[in-house]
Amino acid sequence: MSSTLWRDNRGRFIAIALVIAGVFLFDVFAPFDVSIAVLYTLAISIAIGTFSESGIIAVAAIASLLTCTGFFVVHDGDLETAAAGRCLVALIAIAGTTAIAVWTQRAAKHDRVERQQLAANLDRIQVELRHLGRVTLMGELSSAIVHEIRQPLSAIAIEAEAGRRWQARGISAVAEADACFERIIVESRRADAIIARLRAMARQESGTSSVFSFNDIVNDVVPLIRRELVAHSVKLDLSLPPSSHSICGDRVQFQQVLLNLALNAIQAMAPDENARHVLKLHAGYTTPDTSLATLEVRDTGPGIPAELSERLFQPFFTTKPQGMGMGLSICRSIVEAHGGCIEIVPNEGGGAAFRIAVPTAAPLTEAVHDVPAQGHQGWRPPLPA
Ligand SMILES: Nc1ncnc2c1ncn2[C@@H]1O[C@H](COP(=O)(O)OP(=O)(O)OP(=O)(O)O)[C@@H](O)[C@H]1O
Ligand SMILES: [Mg+2]
Known part of the structure; x- marks a missing residue:
């Protein structure tokens, strides 16, 4: 016994x-x-x-x-x-x-x-759904991805041409040719890093946990949405604290969450010559206890009617002809799996505002205390962008 x-x-x-x-x-x-x-x-x-x-x-x-x-x-x-x-x-x-x-x-x-x-089956279905969501997202982003990889490739071609010309000048231009080779190496590494990041996003759930901040997530995702921003004439407004709170979890999944929210926001802002559309990404933390790291995604689109605010998170709810309606439901399941929550918050200037709050992994450092941010309790929305 x-x-x-x-x-x-x-x-x-x-x-x-x-x-x-x-x-x-x-x-x-x-x-x-x-x-x-x-x-x-x-x-x-x-x-x-x-x-x-x-x-x-x-x-x-x-x-x-x-x-x-x-x-x-x-x-x-x-x-x-x-x-x-x-x-x-x-x-x-x-x-x-x-x-x-x-x-x-x-x-x-x-x-x-x-x-x-039953629980194991449910877990497996959720993992597959998140993966499917990511692959779908990557399909939507394919032109941005191609563009991102082409940038270092064209830089490599330009540097190689320049290097060849310096080399033709003989011994007097060895230093300049060397600098070109150096830049070629840097650009190749950049292309390699982009491909590695995309491979990490596309592959099946890794379940690996690491420590990162919402600043990192924003920096990972912004290059992927730049092209969409330009195509929809949307200005990007970043508000990232110089030193943000660490959270512990699956980095790729949080990239997926932000991509979903940012693409939804961009798609909601119809291209209009007179409208000055802005996508605002704001990382912060809750006050006064600072136990939650927060990330807000605000847009200047039509906003979300109050009666729809809960239905949006239900699977297969979509108002888009090509939409699957899975984006927000996947976002919620990822954030909740990390012990956090995602909610629609007021946006005084109109437009939609989503806020993610996730428990922080490390105690607050003094540097972060200096950074102004929205609080969780008694939270007030910032002035419209
Ligand atoms: N920023 C936003 N502004 C206005 N409406 C929004 C915004 N984000 C989401 N919505 C509404 O919520 C619905 C559900 O969004 P969700 O991301 O779950 O699915 P989807 O974007 O329609 O499809 P997909 O599965 O391809 O992401 C959208 O169809 C849209 O009507
Ligand atoms: Mg979506």
């Missing part, structure tokens, strides 16, 4: 032992004439939910043995007496109770296994 089983169920073990000992003593020394043996069933009932199947059967075996022992001690094993009949009834009651106990135990175990399987 494991010591944890004993520690967690000490009360039940003692109760079973007391019932068995009490019934036996009454059976042998009091004038109940075997009829009390039926109370051994109490001990079996107490064992349900604590003992394993074999444990219950062991309790039943002890009870049966003591019933027979009592009968032999008091009646000398005389099968002609009425006590023999009562002994048989007690044994049948013990056997019946044991059968019910074992059956109950099996049904409970079956339920438990089924629940675990």
